[in-house]
Amino acid sequence: MSILVNKDTKVIVQGFTGKEGSFHAEQCIDYGTNIVGGVTPNKGGQEHLGKPVFNTVKEAVENTGATVSMIFVPPAFVADAVMEAADAGIELAVIITEGAPVRDMMFAKQYATKHNMKTIGPNCPGIITAEECKIGIMPGMIFKKGNVGLISKSGTLTYEGANQVVKEGFGITTAVGIGGDPIIGLSYKQILPMFEADPETEAIVMIGEIGGDLEIQAAKLIKEQITKPVVAFIAGQTAPKGKRMGHAGAIISGSAGTAAEKMAALEEAGVKVVVSPAEIGKAVAEVLAKK
């Protein structure tokens, strides 16, 4: 078992024939991801990486039965691509592109939600179910199959965390990089309960960052709903206080979004919080030994 995606998941790629899209789609195919085609307007009917290319997502879905889309289109076209996917009945869009305007994502996310389409990202490494399905840009070889679920705002810390878990002799069920943009798709709040419900996942690694209050919300949820052990690291304890112009950001959430605040909230929720990412692996070994 795993969450969200597995070896049977049919995936299309939006921005399939572009440089980034091609490079990473090929890596995903090599990993074993069931990529059934891609979308590039005006290239419909062609074949790329041995898979059919379609002009529209609708066509791609009708012809392949794809349920997941991996989005690599340039930043200015992300919102359009996300809404097209939602309109075509895609169930999950994984948005890799970095630099999509926040206002665009505001509208795209609303539209996705209205069409019951889940999103991951933007500006994220994607999602990987170890040894089954990689939808994103992470180095596949470090994700060995195992019993630890991983969720992270940061791309490279996802790799660091997964690598340590594997070096300790464990492995990963599914790892999700949710991205750190102001508006993102699935977050801790949705994904932690999925790991809780997944019979193969026995422990969860949660990696956060300074800013915003998603980790504070996650702490509340963990306290109420999560029985599996959680190991957490919050990056940015030593980050300098930003030279800010206004004050409004911190007031809405009622939290300054500091690492200390988030770490305290998670500890209070019974999470094993580590102060350095170098301790993630050991902490996982520890919580799993206690079980």
Next chain:
Amino acid sequence: MNIHEYQAKQIFAKYGVPTPKGKIAHTVEEAVENAKELGGPIWVVKAQIHAGGRGLGGGVKLAKSLDEVKELADEILGMTLVTHQTGPEGKLVQKVYIEDGADIQDELYLSVVLDRAAEMPIIMASTEGGMDIETVAEKTPEKIIKVQVDPSIGFQGFHGRELVFGLGITDKVQQKNMINFAKKLYTLYMENDAEMIEINPLIRTGEGEFIALDGKMGFDDSALGRHPEIEAMRDLSEEDPDEREAAQYGLSYIALDGEIGCMVNGAGLAMGTMDTINYMGGTPANFLDVGGSANAETVAKGFEIILKNPNVKAIFVNIFGGIVRCDRIANGILEATKLVDVHVPVIVRLDGTNAPEAAEILKNANIENVIPATDLADGAAKAVKAAKGEL
């Protein structure tokens, strides 16, 4: 990207948000000239820097004559203004805004920002204008009114009513004025891809009009491409020169006050590396994210920028290669040592894609002050020792 008060007010004016009349000056002569044109009899001389708290820091002063304008412009231009938002080093004032004095009956607060949790803009208002709004939020949170505006319906009448009743505005003309004010502010927030707008204070005049006495605006960097007129407002002198140089090479750099230079891929791992150095008893000299497309040139540039800082006693290169291939980084490090005089120990941890090849490259090159590390903990420990001269 942030802009100055006078620029924010130019945008306000374009949308019909009332502001006092004012003109920007770069010299004392220009300041006096502006004051003459405005006519007086009262002027405000305001330092233009990208930070709040200017009034308390002595950067905003009232003049009652042209001589006073001259005196104050002379005093403020060229001063290093320190506020709670500039950091202790302060900011050099290169421009002053000369503005008509206003008839202030009372001071309010109004801002528009993104509510991340609700994923929509939120308008915040308070009768406690002119004060530090964070203090208001902490001590009297009930005095801050929050109105979320769903962008799919935009600013509606009920949003306006929530706002004016929340602020206790009972006069019908004033209600209308405030609703118009807020509606225009919401419109300009959306149309310009603003990240935040903050007006503190927003004043009520004796005649019951509302005027933006201050204005701060920040914009979504990702959307600047479609707003060339806003991009043109960028004031490079407000940005750190090293950070700017780094940005030209796709590097994200922030100077800190420690001793260990850091070069890392990914912002999260970069912060995590700083945290680990700190945890092991060292101090990071900088944040540096080399991004996803690091090559020999960018690595060399990274070394150059890190080594400009005289406090750096060791450098920790921490790369977890995903898209970035470690052998390329290893070659970049070799290349960099030829291009830049790297006179401090460099601890190198390369993991991920092509890590064994990278280790081989560094081993064969056998450079004296390049020290390999096996993982994050090992690398951070070695960097801390090296900075203390114990390695």
